[in-house]
Amino acid sequence: MAEYYDLILGLIPLALIGVTGAVSAVGLSLTTAIPVGATVSVLLIGHALFVNGPVASAPESTPATPSLQTNSAE
Known part of the structure; x- marks a missing residue:
């Protein structure tokens, strides 16, 4: 489905x-x-841009498991 900004991009040349x-x-x-x-x-x-401005979406959560990779010379 077309969203707001898709409609705006179509309306600009049409207008x-x-x-x-x-x-x-x-x-x-x-x-x-x-x-x-x-x-x-x-x-x-x-x-x-100014009245109905774009907003940043919520960042996706990353896995909580830390990387335990070690850099060894072996």
């Missing part, structure tokens, strides 16, 4: 192209529509 196309279709010039689409993409990236 850039889709919002730019939609704003351009509404009647704004392409030189105005591209920054609007880029702003939406940057907002998605900012949300993924």
Whole structure:
């Protein structure tokens, strides 16, 4: 199943192209529509990094048995 960051990675180019196309279709010039689409993409990236930021997962526990290997010259 796709997780949050997978969706964000898919939405970034979709927002850039889709919002730019939609704003351009509404009647704004392409030189105005591209920054609007880029702003939406940057907002998605900012949300993924700062609002719902990645967290470190809990470290896996290592076995409690210590290594008793000796380094001998024999």
